[in-house]
Amino acid sequence: xxxxxxxxxxxxxxxxxxxxxxxxxxxxxxxxxxxxxxxxxxxxxxxxxxxxxxxxxxxxxxxxxxxxxxxxxxxxxxxxxxxxxxxxxxxxxxxxxxxxxxxxxxxxxxxxxxxxxxxxxxxxxxxxxxxxxxxxxxxxxxxxxxxxxxxxxxxxxxxxxxxxxxxxxxxxxxxxxxxxxxxxxxxxxxxxxxxxxxxxxxxxxxxxxxxxxxxxxxxxxxxxxxxxxx
Numbered sequence: 001x002x003x004x005x006x007x008x009x010x011x012x013x014x015x016x017x018x019x020x021x022x023x024x025x026x027x028x029x030x031x032x033x034x035x036x037x038x039x040x041x042x043x044x045x046x047x048x049x050x051x052x053x054x055x056x057x058x059x060x061x062x063x064x065x066x067x068x069x070x071x072x073x074x075x076x077x078x079x080x081x082x083x084x085x086x087x088x089x090x091x092x093x094x095x096x097x098x099x100x101x102x103x104x105x106x107x108x109x110x111x112x113x114x115x116x117x118x119x120x121x122x123x124x125x126x127x128x129x130x131x132x133x134x135x136x137x138x139x140x141x142x143x144x145x146x147x148x149x150x151x152x153x154x155x156x157x158x159x160x161x162x163x164x165x166x167x168x169x170x171x172x173x174x175x176x177x178x179x180x181x182x183x184x185x186x187x188x189x190x191x192x193x194x195x196x197x198x199x200x201x202x203x204x205x206x207x208x209x210x211x212x213x214x215x216x217x218x219x220x221x222x223x224x225x226x227x228x229x230x
Contacts, residue, residue, distance in 0.1 A: 001180065004215065005187050007097070008207035012200055016092045020085050025199045027084075028077055077120075086112065086159050089206040098214055104163030112159075119155045145189050152192070152205060153185020160209040164217070177216050184212050 011017060087106040094104055107115070154174060161170040174181060188205045192198045 001183055001187075001212075004184070004208055004211035007211055008093075008204050011093060011096070011207050012203040016096070017089070017203060020088050020092075021200065021203060024085055024202050028199055031077055084112070084116070085202055086206050087163070089203055090160060090163060090210050093207050093210040094214075097211070101214070102164075107159075107162060115155075115159060119151075122151060122155075145186065145193075148189040148192065149186035150182055151185070152188040153181045153183075153209075156188065156205045156209040157181045157184070157213060160206065160213045164213075173213075173216060173220070180212065180216065184208055 012021065087104075090104055091106075094101065157174060158170055161173060165173070187208065188201065191204050192201050
């Protein structure tokens with residue numbers, strides 16, 4: 001697990017990743033900025049205060065509050081772009097580290113975006129539930145990390161594994177190796193908690209889950225597992 005994370009970290013800053021890196025970071029920042037501008041404009045449009053200085057003070061306070069809120073939106077926003085860049089990242093990792101294995105089959109663009117949008121909605125919902133617990137409960141951070149670890153691990157593994165297997169096989173692998181996938185998801189959630197670095201989450205998470213999937217696949221092939229049974 002640690003070695004897979006180290007491999008993923010070393011690869012996301014390597015030359016083959018740089019084109020994908022700049023596109024991913026640029027789109028993430030652009031969407032977050034657009035959301036901030038739209039929400040701020042809506043608040044100011046419908047808010048009526050009796051004094052100008054009160055409106056100015058509220059505008060500054062709400063702007064700061066929205067910046068804090070944007071930090072929590074990085075998780076779902078990065079997942080939204082995972083469907084766009086997953087195949088590019090996965091193909092680089094597979095060719096560099098597993099050149100003797102068959103190449104994965106890229107997901108159709110529409111299917112990839114449907115999965116990414118579904119993933120985006122689930123992560124948004126989970127964070128809406130977890131965020132109040134972070135603010136109100138002493139152990140809320142554990143709930144926040146646990147929820148994101150489970151969701152991020154599950155969905156990134158699924159997207160990486162679907163390049164090689166059908167949905168039924170992917171589900172069986174996920175259930176059988178749920179502990180390993182959850183731990184990998186916690187690593188992704190920890191990466192996501194680092195300011196600015198978390199903009200690279202789709203690259204790190206995808207590379208990590210390609211390595212995790214390949215190791216699970218190798219274990220299944222060696223043992224009397226799902227592939228042997230097939």
